[in-house]
Amino acid sequence: SQxxxxxxxxxxxxxxxxxxxNCSYKTSINNLQWYRQNSGxxxxxxILIRSNEREKHSGRLRVTLDTSKKSSSLLITASRAAxxxxxxxxxxxxxxxxxxxxxxxxxxxxxx
Amino acid sequence: xxxxxxxPSRDICQRGTSLTIQCQVDSQxxxxxxxxxxxxxxxxxxxxxxQGSEATxxxxxxxxxxxxxxxxxxxxxxxxxxxxPEDSSIYLCSVAPVPPGGPGGYTFGSGTRLTVV
Numbered sequence: 001s002q003x004x005x006x007x008x009x010x011x012x013x014x015x016x017x018x019x020x021x022n023c024s025y026k027t028s029i030n031n032l033q034w035y036r037q038n039s040g041x042x043x044x045x046x047i048l049i050r051s052n053e054r055e056k057h058s059g060r061l062r063v064t065l066d067t068s069k070k071s072s073s074l075l076i077t078a079s080r081a082a083x084x085x086x087x088x089x090x091x092x093x094x095x096x097x098x099x100x101x102x103x104x105x106x107x108x109x110x111x112x
Numbered sequence: 113x114x115x116x117x118x119x120p121s122r123d124i125c126q127r128g129t130s131l132t133i134q135c136q137v138d139s140q141x142x143x144x145x146x147x148x149x150x151x152x153x154x155x156x157x158x159x160x161x162x163q164g165s166e167a168t169x170x171x172x173x174x175x176x177x178x179x180x181x182x183x184x185x186x187x188x189x190x191x192x193x194x195x196x197p198e199d200s201s202i203y204l205c206s207v208a209p210v211p212p213g214g215p216g217g218y219t220f221g222s223g224t225r226l227t228v229v
Contacts, residue, residue, distance in 0.1 A: 042204060042220040
């Protein structure tokens with residue numbers, strides 16, 4: 001079953017603009033990760049944030065985590081047409097089963 | 113991070129038949145997982161493939177429909193049995209970093225796009 005929800009489900013922006021995607025989850029987590037998927041192929045790991053971290057940066061990516069609200073956001077700054085893809089958050093559990101449970105995903109279109 | 117070779121990349125199968133999907137990892141990994149992604153949807157975890165023992169299935173998935181083998185720490189197969197059009201999906205294998213929750217992310221195979229006609 002899906003752990004949480006993402007919004008928006010779809011986002012269309014112009015190249016150079018920033019894109020923000022939000023993810024909510026339901027249970028206690030060990031970490032939260034963001035992945036990108038191009039055209040229904042394999043997923044690419046973008047960034048991981050641990051439950052004791054509040055913000056993390058990687059290049060043009062900024063992730064925040066609010067465990068009190070059980071929510072996270074992914075910000076992509078200065079977007080490019082190549083950023084067009086589906087983005088998924090995934091939660092790893094404190095039970096350390098190793099399982100990743102995925103959110104519903106946001107489809108991002110960046111127009112040149 | 114690990115590199116996964118997943119085969120086949122796509123297949124079109126007749127209803128009632130079975131398809132076996134293979135994932136080969138270039139290094140030994142403890143935790144290996146199988147996911148299903150239905151058209152336009154997110155990934156749903158099918159099961160955890162355990163080396164040397166039976167797979168651990170998530171709610172809604174059963175061994176008779178999705179038998180999984182994990183003969184060693186670098187290889188696993190997922191079989192989709194007695195297929196119906198509802199099984200048309202992308203199937204992906206994934207491995208966890210060592211240790212799980214470590215700084216790297218999970219690695220995914222490139223996926224098998226299955227169409228059942």
